[in-house]
Amino acid sequence: MTGVAAFVTFKLSEASSRAAEPPAAGPALPDGIAEVLTALPSSAVVLDNADRVLRASSAARAFGLVRGDRLVISELLAMARQVRRDGVIRETEIDVALRKFGPDSTTFAVRVAPLGSTGLVLVLAEDQTERRRVEAVRRDFVANVSHELKTPVGALSLLAETVEGASDDPEAVRRFAGRMQHEATRLTSVIQDLITLSRIQGAEPMAEPALVEVDSVIAEALDANQLVADAKDIELVSGGEPDVVVLGDERLLVTAVRNLVANAVAYSPDGTRVVVAVETSDGLASITVTDQGIGIPPGDLERIFERFYRVDAARSRSTGGTGLGLAIVKHVATHHRGEVAVWSQEGAGSTFTLKVPLPDPKERDSSGITTTLREASQ
Incomplete structure (x- = not known):
């Protein structure tokens, strides 16, 4: 998203340098930028120096970030005002509760940048909810796999030590060897199931x-x-x-x-x-x-x-x-x-x-x- 923001910033700065003096009501969106914003997959909003929305992508409106000519997410509006004041680009992640998308919040990776010296501010917000969910699933999967492998491996290690100490007791050795076989079978089952699951999970029909x-x-x-x-x-x-x-x-x-x-x-x-x-x-x-x-x-x-x-x-x-x-x-x-x-x-x-x-x-x-x-x- 950084590259997209840099490109849009460059195009806006280039266009604004060639544009005529804006009317008193505020700077207009320079020619050609509307097409760039329309092509962006992420939510894109351009604010004027009075915090009015000059342009919003369809994704921004679909997510409910914009209503009419106003950016309705207070965190994004506050960032835009800070960027307008000091000219420093800001990036963050925010969770926004959007009723139209259910009870859970939506996570956005946000980048806010000034556009030239006209007071225009670009807000880019990319939906990261699915990425976060996948990361959480991956973390849980790794934790579960670690636990499932650690349990039989730990049992095998302990049983091996026990067998070593009971070398003069054939009956105990047989008993512990049977338990070792059970744990080894369980470990093999986990590994085989993981192999099967990984083979079919990402496969196309x-x-x-x-x-x-x-x-x-x-x-x-x-x-x-x-x-x-x-x-x-x-x-x-x-x-x-x-x-x-x-x-x-x-x-x-x-x-x-x-x-x-x-x-x-x-x-x-x-x-x-x-x-x-x-x-x-x-x-x-x-x-x-x-x-x-x-x-x-x-x-x-x-x-x-x-x-x-x-x-x-x-x-x-x-x-x-x-x-x-x-x-x-x-x-x-x-x-x-x-x-x-x-x-x-x-x-x-x-x-x-x-x-x-x-x-x-x-x-x-x-x-x-x-x-x-x-x-x-x-």
Whole structure:
């Protein structure tokens, strides 16, 4: 924004040096500057020596910084007057409460500069709200990653010291070695989930998705969770429409459904059932994972797809959860131009629904998948 301000200042000074004497009412905006201000992406306002707005960009008016011929943000007006008095360029960041943009404030990076010796002042304000939000998310992410990695690494270090001190006790060594293996597995899970999330988070939706058999996706996802489910006497059941084919990335879809099933098993009591089903409507395949678990409090429903967010952190860690599984599901859905939704009732269970596009019927028939499925069912 500094370069923009310098350019505009130069153009205004150059134009004002060629301009005729302004009328008594105050200096007019020099020729050519209106076009420059119109092209600026940031909010731009030019004030005359009586604090009247000579020119305001559409962004400045859209944000509500200007009403009529007045700059209505008191902090900006005070800066403009200071700059007019001493001719010193000022820069700062301010938070402005703008009702039209919701209850939260908007953060602006502001630069105020004098324009020649005519008393004109240029105010540039660039919306930094999204940048701040991204920085906050990045800080939280780094803090969460550090914590998630520090915990198993610290446990491994402590266990290694304990094993070293118990070298003459084979039973203790075996016990601590098992705990070390558990922590190493947890550390590997965090790293693998981070790699998966980073790979799909910034990726564009697939330009050329492949045809994927949903039955195969569900079968692989259930198989990956069978041992854990057996240990809790949880029955894994699949059902719904057979022979459904979707457009997508089979590996990512397996990851998403596997994560949903793993989440259902982790938060379900022993001896219950987890059902995975698929149905089609409105050009979408809906893969649902329903459990009879503890349910999710209403206040947590909107946040469960955030990275590292856990409804029950202690339980998640005890089951080996990384806090990234549902975030991965959300990004897989986005990557497929689909969506993921959740219904839950405390004490009754939850249903997660992953929706992905169906292929055009002609495309499906031409692939040979339909024919293969028909033959297999005969």
